[in-house]
Each structure stands twice: as C-alpha cells, then as structure tokens.
Amino acid sequence: xxxxxxxxxxxxxxxxxxxxxxxxxxxxxxxxxxxxxxxxxxxxxxxxxxxxxxxxxxxxxxxxxxxxxxxxxxxxxxxxxxxxxxxxxxxxxxxxxxxxxxxxxxxxxxxxxxxxxxxxxxxxxxxxxxxxxxxxxxxxxxxxxxxxxxxxxxxxxxxxxxxxxxxxxxxxxxxxxxxxxxxxxxxxxx
Amino acid sequence: xxxxxxxxxxxxxxxxxxxxxxxxxxxxxxxxxxxxxxxxxxxxxxxxxxxxxxxxxxxxxxxxxxxxxxxxxxxxxxxxxxxxxxxxxxxxxxxxxxxxxxxxxxxxxxxxxxxxxxxxxxxxxxxxxxxxxxxxxxxxxxxxxxxxxxxxxxxxxxxxxxxxxxxxxxxxxxxxxxxxxxxxxxxxxx
DNA sequence: TTAAAATCTTAATCTACTTCAAGAAATGAA
DNA sequence: TTCATTTCTTGAAGTAGATTAAGATTTTAA
Numbered sequence: 001x002x003x004x005x006x007x008x009x010x011x012x013x014x015x016x017x018x019x020x021x022x023x024x025x026x027x028x029x030x031x032x033x034x035x036x037x038x039x040x041x042x043x044x045x046x047x048x049x050x051x052x053x054x055x056x057x058x059x060x061x062x063x064x065x066x067x068x069x070x071x072x073x074x075x076x077x078x079x080x081x082x083x084x085x086x087x088x089x090x091x092x093x094x095x096x097x098x099x100x101x102x103x104x105x106x107x108x109x110x111x112x113x114x115x116x117x118x119x120x121x122x123x124x125x126x127x128x129x130x131x132x133x134x135x136x137x138x139x140x141x142x143x144x145x146x147x148x149x150x151x152x153x154x155x156x157x158x159x160x161x162x163x164x165x166x167x168x169x170x171x172x173x174x175x176x177x178x179x180x181x182x183x184x185x186x187x188x189x190x
Numbered sequence: 191x192x193x194x195x196x197x198x199x200x201x202x203x204x205x206x207x208x209x210x211x212x213x214x215x216x217x218x219x220x221x222x223x224x225x226x227x228x229x230x231x232x233x234x235x236x237x238x239x240x241x242x243x244x245x246x247x248x249x250x251x252x253x254x255x256x257x258x259x260x261x262x263x264x265x266x267x268x269x270x271x272x273x274x275x276x277x278x279x280x281x282x283x284x285x286x287x288x289x290x291x292x293x294x295x296x297x298x299x300x301x302x303x304x305x306x307x308x309x310x311x312x313x314x315x316x317x318x319x320x321x322x323x324x325x326x327x328x329x330x331x332x333x334x335x336x337x338x339x340x341x342x343x344x345x346x347x348x349x350x351x352x353x354x355x356x357x358x359x360x361x362x363x364x365x366x367x368x369x370x371x372x373x374x375x376x377x378x379x380x
Numbered sequence: 381t382t383a384a385a386a387t388c389t390t391a392a393t394c395t396a397c398t399t400c401a402a403g404a405a406a407t408g409a410a
Numbered sequence: 411t412t413c414a415t416t417t418c419t420t421g422a423a424g425t426a427g428a429t430t431a432a433g434a435t436t437t438t439a440a
Binding site: 135137146 | 254262273274276277283306310314316317320321323324327328329330331332335336367
C-alpha cells in the first residue's frame with residue numbers, strides 16, 4: 001500500500017501543489033508491522049509520528065499495580081504519537097503497540113520540523129489535526145466524568161460497533177476505564 | 191494592562207518581527223471581566239479564543255442531574271476556548287466563566303484565520319500550543335484512570351498549592367472528579 | 381490436530397466513593 | 411452591622427465497580 005490515503009487525508013484539510021506532494025511523499029516511510037509489535041516502549045524517546053494506513057494501534061502504560069491502562073486507540077487515517085516525549089525529548093511514559101497487523105506511515109520528528117519550514121501547509125495541517133484531537137480528548141473526559149461504565153460501553157458500542165468486534169474485550173474495558181470482569185457482566189445482562 | 195504578556199508568550203515559541211508584532215497587537219481585544227461573568231454559554235456558538243492576561247477562567251457543563259462539571263481551568267498565560275464549537279461552527283456544549291475578576295485578550299476566530307494567512311508564525315505558535323494542551327489532556331486522563339480521588343487531590347495540591355487556595359473547594363472537587371463532600375472528608379483527615 | 385497461550389465468564393466479597401440531609405462558617409451587599 | 415447568599419462540614423446509608431479466584435472458551439502456533 002502506498003500512502004495515497006495519507007496524502008488525500010492531508011488534502012482534505014489543506015491545499016498542496018504537485019511539487020509539495022512529491023516532497024511530502026519522500027518524508028513518509030511506510031512500514032508493515034505485525035500484530036503485538038511495539039513502535040514505542042516506555043523509557044524510550046519518542047521520535048516519530050505514526051499515521052495508520054490500515055490497522056490499529058494502542059497507546060498504553062503500566063500502572064503501579066502492574067495492569068495495562070490504554071489511553072488511546074488509533075485506526076485507519078489517524079495519527080498517533082506521544083507528544084509529551086516528542087516535545088520535551090524526554091523518555092516516554094507510554095507504549096505504542098499494534099493491536100493487529102498494521103501498515104503505518106512514519107514521519108520522523110526532525111523531518112517533520114524540516115517539512116514545516118519548506119511546506120507551511122504541513123504545519124497548518126497539524127494545527128488543524130491537533131485542534132480536533134484536543135477537542136476529542138476533552139469530550140472523552142466529559143464522557144468519563146458524566147457517564148457510568150455501563151453507559152460508556154453502550155455509547156461506545158453504538159458509535160463504533162465494528163471496532164468493538166475488532167479489539168479484545170479486555171482492551172476495550174481498559175480504554176473505557178473499568179475491568180474486563182465488569183465488561184463481562186454488562187454483556188451478560190442482555 | 192496591555193497585552194505585552196501575550197506577545198512575550200508568543201515570542202517564547204516563535205520569532206516575530208516588529209511589523210508582525212504590531213499587526214498581532216491589533217488582532218487582540220483586551221477586556222476586563224468581573225467575577226462570575228460568562229464569556230460563553232452552552233448553546234451559543236463559540237467564536238473566539240481567550241488568553242488570560244490575569245485571573246482565572248473555568249470551562250464547565252451541566253450534567254443530566256443538574257450539577258456543574260468542570261472540564262478545564264485556565265489561569266495567567268493560558269488560552270481557553272471550545273475548539274469543538276470553534277471548528278464546527280455548532281453551538282457549544284460548554285460554558286466559560288470567570289472564577290475571579292479577570293483580564294482577557296480576545297482573539298476572534300475569523301481574525302485568527304486571517305492572521306494565519308498573514309503571519310505563518312501565528313499558525314506555528316498555535317500548533318505548538320495545541321500540541322502541549324493535547325499532551326496535558328492525555329496526562330489528565332492518565333491521572334483520572336490511575337489515581338484515587340484522594341491521591342489526585344494530594345498530587346494537585348502539591349503541584350499547585352497557590353491555585354488550590356484561590357478557587358472554591360467545590361470547584362476543585364468537580365475538576366478532580368468527585369463531590370465537594372468527599373473533598374471535605376479528605377481534608378478532615380489531616 | 382493438539383497443546384499452550386490468550387481471552388472471557390461467573391460469583392462472592394469488599395471499598396472508594398455518592399447521596400441525602402442538616403447545620404456551621406464564611407463572604408458579600410445594603 | 412446585619413441579613414442573605416455562598417461555601418464548607420459531618421454523619422448515616424447506599425452503590426457502582428474492584429478484587430480475587432477458578433473454570434470455560436477461543437485462538438494460536440508447532
């Protein structure tokens with residue numbers, strides 16, 4: 001798979017001429033990653049931004065009690081990275097791992113910075129993407145504050161039924177903020 | 191108060207020449223807002239971004255059971271807005287209100303867009319700001335998932351002791367995700 | 381095609397909170 | 411300086427969801 005998907009995604013938000021498209025093409029490094037492989041491990045510096053061409057990634061950390069807590073999922077046409085580590089250059093406090101076999105376009109952070117200088121539209125694109133990601137994150141907080149675990153599950157299940165099929169239940173439970181046992185009980189009700 | 195604070199804040203992240211500074215100055219409209227006044231009410235379209243020169247804002251919504259839930263606080267040198275509404279042009283699902291007498295610099299969204307065209311550094315500035323805000327929001331999620339209410343309070347209290355003094359306890363409780371009664375009990379322990 | 385690994389279920393017990401209710405204290409406006 | 415409003419406290423009773431533990435099922439790999 002080429003990164004046509006990515007270019008057309010960018011093109012949804014900003015205008016690019018053919019020259020800029022060609023330059024951008026050269027910035028992205030496509031990779032096929034097998035299920036359960038890590039793109040980033042806690043303690044490593046995060047040096048790139050990952051765009052999912054096809055597949056699924058999760059970002060998670062390990063709690064003091066040794067359980068995994070999932071902060072983010074990302075599927076086709078989403079970017080995922082640890083912006084904290086990217087920004088600060090400090091080791092990441094998160095892991096990024098494939099949930100299934102996944103094709104990603106990798107944008108190295110240094111190359112991204114170079115790109116911002118050469119192609120201002122790229123910076124605009126990320127400004128827009130980040131604005132949306134931030135807004136989504138605020139909405140996520142809202143759901144967590146307001147809804148019960150059960151409500152959150154039903155809401156998520158109604159919103160993304162295919163995705164719920166695709167990912168193990170214990171990961172979904174973690175993402176939604178409760179235990180796999182509790183999710184099992186919710187499902188048993190119907 | 192002028193918006194020197196704001197210009198020097200921008201200057202921390204991007205370079206501006208004198209001409210650009212002058213243009214930017216003209217974009218911001220400074221206002222003094224009394225305690226408990228609203229800058230945005232649920233149902234209204236959000237049309238501006240607010241930079242706090244001095245004071246404190248909160249962003250909150252009303253739950254189904256009629257209680258206030260605070261999503262964000264913002265103090266000196268922070269931006270606050272509802273990016274969802276700003277982006278989509280749809281009515282906001284949030285309120286933005288002053289917690290104390292506050293001086294804000296207001297950047298109207300249309301003017302912001304115009305600014306992005308004239309001054310690419312402005313778009314870069316917001317790209318950087320949003321990257322930080324998004325990362326902070328992910329960390330907030332992490333605290334909510336991992337720590338107990340009591341832990342969250344102590345952590346917050348240690349991190350921002352002056353702020354805890356400044357804001358009513360029931361607002362702090364809401365922001366931290368529990369009831370004012372519970373906060374009262376935590377405090378009674380020591 | 382079978383054993384090992386990963387995932388899901390069920391049930392009993394436990395706990396970090398919420399809710400409700402009522403009074404006390406602090407703050408603010410006339 | 412006083413009354414009204416806002417904020418904070420305390421205690422009793424209730425609950426959403428965690429924890430533990432063990433078995434059942436599904437998936438994976440050799």
